[in-house]
Amino acid sequence: MTIPVGVIAVYVALVAWLVLLVLAIRGRRYGWVIGFGIALMLVLNVRYLVEGAPAGIAFFIGIYDVLNNLGLAPDAKVAGMTACVDGQCSAWGERFAMHTTWGVAFYQRFVADAPLRSMLLYGHLLFNSLVFVLMHVQMLRTGSGAHRRAHKVLGRVNFLLLTLSVVCAVWLASEHGAVPQYGGRLSEFGFYSMAAFVYGTAVMGVLAIRSGDRVAHRVWMWRFVGTMWGSFWLFRVMLFVLDPLLREHEAVALLICIWSSAPLGMLIAELIRRRIDASKELPLAAMRGLSPGNGVAGAG
Numbered sequence: 001m002t003i004p005v006g007v008i009a010v011y012v013a014l015v016a017w018l019v020l021l022v023l024a025i026r027g028r029r030y031g032w033v034i035g036f037g038i039a040l041m042l043v044l045n046v047r048y049l050v051e052g053a054p055a056g057i058a059f060f061i062g063i064y065d066v067l068n069n070l071g072l073a074p075d076a077k078v079a080g081m082t083a084c085v086d087g088q089c090s091a092w093g094e095r096f097a098m099h100t101t102w103g104v105a106f107y108q109r110f111v112a113d114a115p116l117r118s119m120l121l122y123g124h125l126l127f128n129s130l131v132f133v134l135m136h137v138q139m140l141r142t143g144s145g146a147h148r149r150a151h152k153v154l155g156r157v158n159f160l161l162l163t164l165s166v167v168c169a170v171w172l173a174s175e176h177g178a179v180p181q182y183g184g185r186l187s188e189f190g191f192y193s194m195a196a197f198v199y200g201t202a203v204m205g206v207l208a209i210r211s212g213d214r215v216a217h218r219v220w221m222w223r224f225v226g227t228m229w230g231s232f233w234l235f236r237v238m239l240f241v242l243d244p245l246l247r248e249h250e251a252v253a254l255l256i257c258i259w260s261s262a263p264l265g266m267l268i269a270e271l272i273r274r275r276i277d278a279s280k281e282l283p284l285a286a287m288r289g290l291s292p293g294n295g296v297a298g299a300g
């Protein structure tokens with residue numbers, strides 16, 4: 001029987017990440033949690049480029065298989081789950097007879113002789129992974145300090161990479177109307193809306209800085225970072241929880257994640273940024289002998 005050590009290592013990593021998150025919330029320092037999320041994202045995505053799409057997808061499905069099969073009798077009929085040939089679509093091989101139908105369809109889409117589709121997937125995940133890393137460099141080395149020139153150059157490179165990755169993603173999504181296991185047109189337009197949130201916030205940030213508005217630039221770039229975390233991590237973590245709960249309803253869990261992850265990520269980032277800004281305003285207001293709520297603190 002196949003024991004996918006890599007999948008088990010991912011579970012261990014997820015538990016370690018959760019512990020780091022709890023420690024970070026207590027100590028109010030989030031650097032390690034963010035760094036860990038970036039590193040784990042790279043480990044997961046780079047394997048597509050090393051092992052090829054079918055193996056990368058089988059690994060991805062393997063991560064979901066354990067919870068999705070929890071409590072299921074071997075011969076159970078579940079509306080949102082199906083079998084695949086010799087268990088090839090999962091890193092667990094034949095250990096689990098059933099996988100979500102979207103998972104099997106995902107594998108079949110890329111195991112088929114479809115070189116353009118595979119190139120689009122590699123392009124999408126390569127460019128988006130690079131953007132994911134570089135956007136944190138941009139947030140750390142902002143354009144107002146000593147790194148002004150580097151921030152500007154890297155910003156342009158990052159925007160180009162983002163454009164390429166979104167073009168690949170939208171192209172892939174345009175095929176989803178014909179994939180009922182993903183939710184058909186609902187999946188297609190859900191991914192368009194995800195792309196609109198991610199790209200739209202980035203474009204707003206670029207327009208703001210081009211018109212010289214640094215405050216709005218910062219606000220939109222926080223939102224953009226939120227959509228990126230949403231469309232990658234929030235999406236996958238939500239699916240991990242919702243997939244087994246909604247396994248009787250084909251594609252519903254997937255569609256919830258497709259439609260909600262990017263806006264939810266944006267909302268969370270917005271709340272965090274406002275908290276940070278408010279905590280900076282408090283000491284400023286105290287120094288000036290002003291009440292923080294009177295709106296004067298941000299004007300200086």
Ligand code: HEM
Nearest residue numbers: 045060125128129132169172173191194195198228231232
């Ligand atoms: C603009 C927002 C995004 C859109 C519209 C989008 C869309 C898509 C689509 C359509 C697929 C392929 C499903 C298929 O055709 O069968 C996909 C898969 C994938 N995407 Fe994205 N995506 C976005 C954000 C991201 C981000 C931020 C990352 C990485 C940092 C990422 C990495 C991946 C990976 C690795 C896969 C393969 C499945 C997996 O292993 O997770 N995507 N995405």
